[in-house]
Amino acid sequence: MSNVLSSILSAEFFFSIIRITSPILFATLGAVIVEKAGISNIGLEGIMMISALFGSLCAYWSSSWFVGLLAAMIVGVIVALIMSVFAFQLKTDIILVGIAINMIGSGGTIFLVKSITNMTEGEALSSTTSLITSELQIPTVQIPLIQNIPVIGPIISGHSLLTYLAFLLVFLTWVLLYKTSLGLNLRSVGENPNAASSVGVSVTRVRYTAMALSGLMAGLGGAFMSMSYAMGWSLNMVAGRGFIALAAQAMGSGEPFGAMLATIVFGFAQAFGIKLSSIGLDSNLSSPIPYIITIIGLVVFAIVKRKRDAKRVAAVGAKQRKEK
Amino acid sequence: MSKKASLRFSILRGFVAILISLFIASILIFISAEGGSFGEKLSSTGEALVYLIVRPILNGKGAFSVKSLTDILACMIPTIFTGLATCVMFSANQFNLGAEGGIMLGAFVSALVAIYVPMGTGIHMVVAVLAGAVSVAVMMLIPGILKAKLDVSEMVCSLMLNYVVMYAIKFMMNTYFADKTKGQVQSLPFEKTALVPQLINNGSKLTWGFILALIFVALTALFMYRTRWGYAIRMIGINRDFAKYSGMKVAAIIVASQVIGGVLAGLGGGVEMLGRNEFYSWSALPGYGWTGITIACIAGNNPILVPLAAFFIAYLDKGCNLMATYCGIPAQLIDIIQAVIFLFFAAEQFLSGYRQKLVVRSAQQELREKEGQK
Numbered sequence: 001m002s003n004v005l006s007s008i009l010s011a012e013f014f015f016s017i018i019r020i021t022s023p024i025l026f027a028t029l030g031a032v033i034v035e036k037a038g039i040s041n042i043g044l045e046g047i048m049m050i051s052a053l054f055g056s057l058c059a060y061w062s063s064s065w066f067v068g069l070l071a072a073m074i075v076g077v078i079v080a081l082i083m084s085v086f087a088f089q090l091k092t093d094i095i096l097v098g099i100a101i102n103m104i105g106s107g108g109t110i111f112l113v114k115s116i117t118n119m120t121e122g123e124a125l126s127s128t129t130s131l132i133t134s135e136l137q138i139p140t141v142q143i144p145l146i147q148n149i150p151v152i153g154p155i156i157s158g159h160s161l162l163t164y165l166a167f168l169l170v171f172l173t174w175v176l177l178y179k180t181s182l183g184l185n186l187r188s189v190g191e192n193p194n195a196a197s198s199v200g201v202s203v204t205r206v207r208y209t210a211m212a213l214s215g216l217m218a219g220l221g222g223a224f225m226s227m228s229y230a231m232g233w234s235l236n237m238v239a240g241r242g243f244i245a246l247a248a249q250a251m252g253s254g255e256p257f258g259a260m261l262a263t264i265v266f267g268f269a270q271a272f273g274i275k276l277s278s279i280g281l282d283s284n285l286s287s288p289i290p291y292i293i294t295i296i297g298l299v300v301f302a303i304v305k306r307k308r309d310a311k312r313v314a315a316v317g318a319k320q321r322k323e324k
Numbered sequence: 325m326s327k328k329a330s331l332r333f334s335i336l337r338g339f340v341a342i343l344i345s346l347f348i349a350s351i352l353i354f355i356s357a358e359g360g361s362f363g364e365k366l367s368s369t370g371e372a373l374v375y376l377i378v379r380p381i382l383n384g385k386g387a388f389s390v391k392s393l394t395d396i397l398a399c400m401i402p403t404i405f406t407g408l409a410t411c412v413m414f415s416a417n418q419f420n421l422g423a424e425g426g427i428m429l430g431a432f433v434s435a436l437v438a439i440y441v442p443m444g445t446g447i448h449m450v451v452a453v454l455a456g457a458v459s460v461a462v463m464m465l466i467p468g469i470l471k472a473k474l475d476v477s478e479m480v481c482s483l484m485l486n487y488v489v490m491y492a493i494k495f496m497m498n499t500y501f502a503d504k505t506k507g508q509v510q511s512l513p514f515e516k517t518a519l520v521p522q523l524i525n526n527g528s529k530l531t532w533g534f535i536l537a538l539i540f541v542a543l544t545a546l547f548m549y550r551t552r553w554g555y556a557i558r559m560i561g562i563n564r565d566f567a568k569y570s571g572m573k574v575a576a577i578i579v580a581s582q583v584i585g586g587v588l589a590g591l592g593g594g595v596e597m598l599g600r601n602e603f604y605s606w607s608a609l610p611g612y613g614w615t616g617i618t619i620a621c622i623a624g625n626n627p628i629l630v631p632l633a634a635f636f637i638a639y640l641d642k643g644c645n646l647m648a649t650y651c652g653i654p655a656q657l658i659d660i661i662q663a664v665i666f667l668f669f670a671a672e673q674f675l676s677g678y679r680q681k682l683v684v685r686s687a688q689q690e691l692r693e694k695e696g697q698k
Binding site: 042086089090091092093095096097099100101103104106107108110111114115118119124239240243244246247250282284285287288291292294295298299302303306 | 352355356419421466470474475476477479480481483484485487488491492494495498499611614617618621652653654656657658659660662663664666667670671672673674676
């Protein structure tokens with residue numbers, strides 16, 4: 001037991017929490033933005049898969065990780081915009097659109113990778129792991145000064161560039177939502193689209209923008225998966241992170257910082273699971289830990305929310321009685 | 325618009341949706357087809373399309389074959405069940421995506437009963453399949469009750485449960501139930517008494533499960549359109565507040581819809597496992613749950629149309645497999661075709677302009693007829 005404890009309290013373990021949290025954090029921010037605009041984008045998972053694939057492929061073709069990253073972001077936005085056309089123009093239930101995108105993300109990507117590599121490499125590959133070398137990975141950053149601080153240094157320094165971007169984006173998302181006019185429009189559309197449209201906000205345009213931003217975030221998450229977390233794209237590599245992001249959004253009551261904390265909880269759960277399997281626990285027992293934590297987290301959040309609402313109702317009632 | 329005209333419109337709309345998806349499929353086939361020049365690629369695309377569209381019911385020589393047809397029918401067995409499960413759950417606006425894990429759990433539990441609980445012929449199979457169904461019903465209680473009592477998203481919850489179920493089954497297979505004499509992870513063979521009997525003995529694995537699936541299509545349709553509970557489930561899907569204020573027990577019905585979906589998915593898992601296999605060896609989610617969602621969408625959540633939709637998807641699936649074998653087109657093309665068909669069937673405003681024209685025309689005609697009567 002002390003063995004477990006000491007390996008958990010190591011700097012390396014906390015480092016891995018941050019690393020594991022980053023891709024989920026991107027998707028979570030995507031979920032936060034669209035939910036603020038009143039849309040549930042359950043296609044985040046699929047978008048991550050698709051952009052992870054194109055990110056790694058473009059990095060390979062251009063021999064540059066930056067082009068790959070850019071491609072992943074663009075693909076993420078394009079997929080999100082296609083979803084928007086179906087959802088807002090053709091009035092398809094957004095949940096069904098999300099399911100369709102996830103179908104393409106799981107099975108369709110393997111078709112794409114096979115036929116694309118067949119054309120360019122001469123043989124059909126079922127993953128891009130053999131194409132990605134460590135130079136094509138998104139570079140890691142050693143932060144000067146901080147990296148020399150004992151304990152904190154090895155935890156915070158040395159992450160992928162995208163990891164720092166993910167945490168920076170939490171702040172930027174907050175700025176976007178609460179300090180810009182776009183954010184105001186976004187929130188008003190989410191709160192009451194009719195009211196927003198009556199004061200001249202183009203509801204459709206705001207929704208498109210929100211979807212595009214969520215696609216961008218999911219694209220970054222996908223790029224992280226195939227170009228930093230793992231070497232290249234492989235089947236089902238996102239493994240439910242897009243769905244966990246939806247849960248994290250709900251647990252953070254839709255706020256960027258709250259959702260970030262929830263995401264870190266999931267990052268911890270997954271890092272813990274990996275740690276347990278590395279010291280001998282059957283991986284089939286440790287792998288489901290993040291999923292179980294997600295369900296428990298949702299339940300706890302729902303109970304807390306219910307209590308808070310009940311309290312608020314009671315407080316309002318008491319105030320009204322007093323005024324009488 | 326009259327009922328007949330509206331039906332005609334739905335058929336046309338479905339037809340156009342299918343054409344669009346086949347068109348997108350042909351573009352994708354063209355891109356991945358072999359051949360150096362444009363003409364060569366075009367001809368190999370044509371060849372591949374023949375495999376996709378015509379060959380599934382033909383034999384190697386190009387004549388109609390019963391074996392090919394029964395192959396397709398056999399593939400429909402699990403997807404009819406998951407399609408029905410999705411119909412019931414989506415009708416109540418419960419986006420429970422747990423049919424995927426459900427069918428795996430049902431198959432696993434049925435397999436265990438088939439191996440370890442000896443019983444007489446006939447009764448053994450029934451008990452095994454029912455045990456599978458009950459286990460999935462219990463699994464679906466989790467998202468159902470959480471949704472009804474705490475308003476936890478049944479979608480996220482059921483998706484997470486799929487992963488939990490998969491890993492739990494893998495763990496139990498590896499540690500307790502694996503046949504250690506075999507190279508791969510598989511269970512001991514099922515007792516002969518538990519196997520679902522074959523309907524036609526031609527190697528297609530078309531079992532009595534197919535008849536059972538059709539019976540459940542009828543039962544589900546009767547339940548949804550001829551019983552109080554079925555009405556309540558549909559009403560909650562249409563307008564939850566209305567259902568609540570007209571005195572329906574919304575929470576109980578939400579749970580019931582998901583549990584019934586679970587029973588159907590579980591039955592599918594058991595029937596498929598004991599009909600097609602002689603031992604349990606699934607190590608990943610089988611994908612029937614997702615196919616079931618597409619099928620329910622094509623059928624417009626109407627149980628009666630589920631077999632038709634299931635046939636269509638099974639047909640295309642076989643076509644894609646043939647293309648993969650003979651033309652080197654990756655078989656996973658089916659996932660993209662499915663997703664596109666799914667999207668266009670779900671798109672409410674798709675061809676709405678044309679529909680509007682039809683409505684106007686029929687209204688004008690009615691007016692003219694009325695004036696003629698005067």
